[in-house]
Amino acid sequence: MIVRTAILELLKHNSGQYISGEDISHTLQVSRTAVWKHIRALKLDGYEIEAHPRLGYALRQNTDRLLPAEIKEQLTSTVLGREIHYFSELDSTNNEAKKLAANGCPEGTIVVAEAQVTGRGRLARGWFSPHGKGIWLSVVLRPPFNPMDAAKCTLMAAVGVNRAINAVTGAGCGIKWPNDILWQGRKVVGILTEMSAEMDAINHIVIGMGINVNIEQQEFPSEIAATATSLAVASGCQVSRVKLLTTILSELETVYNSVKNAGFAPVLADWKTQSITLGQQVDVHGIDRSFGGVAIDIDVDGALLIETTQGIERVLAGDVSIRPASPQ
């Protein structure tokens, strides 16, 4: 692995120019056959390497896989992403992160997969997670918060992810309470926060983020084709998943540090400026009841406040749909 990394560094350093197999083998003190085997493995990792019989090897295109080495190269966060668990395919990154967290992994550990077979939403709903087209990511946090604050971690994550998405793609997405990020009314991100806690302390929180990055509109399954979209559709171009992932980790770390230093108030204020729910006519579908009204605010607990004909209702969990504006 060390030799492979060194070969990759040589190729990257040579910025697209050929470097001969002999030079590589001489520089790294390995056989020509070993060089050839590592080049083949790098190609399988998604690096486009051109091989010329006389000139040697040239890196034509970097991989777009979310390989730990690529993530580390662009990582600017210090805690989030310091330990990376990468999988080509996984049942669910949240399941894996919960196992790692229960076994004592450090805070900031991330789990990332190219594809999820049984990606999960809330209440055991499914999450469409095709290979190589999204960011299916879970982050382990060990926050010094009260378990009562866990719901606000979803809002905190939404602020971090939305900032990152808009900074990288300029797409102009907004947050729908509590856990969605939408573009023009369609969902591009879903967040699933899961917690392990004692009565008065959190053991760990796993924040799972599903981000539709380079999915073409026609690739969505029919059940969600009308309600989902991707950042590539929103921005009109392919988006670098490595760049987006590292920006998400950096923004998430910034909001997390802000909450640890100054409490939730500044992040909730930020959430309000990015919200597309506030001020809208909404329908709330709770576990035991449904009702409509105008979403007027969120309170200090992150609960959504709905003005109804009966008065103000406070919603801590549930699904909220925004009613389309009626024609004037």
Ligand code: BT5
């Ligand atoms: C969510 O649930 O939105 C949370 C999704 C979290 C997914 C991430 S991926 C990494 C990590 N590992 C996991 O296993 N999960 C997390 P909810 O609000 O319940 O929305 C689920 C609903 O969104 C589904 O019932 C579908 O209608 C819809 N949906 C499924 N896949 C989608 C997709 N890729 N894009 C947009 N909508 C989708």
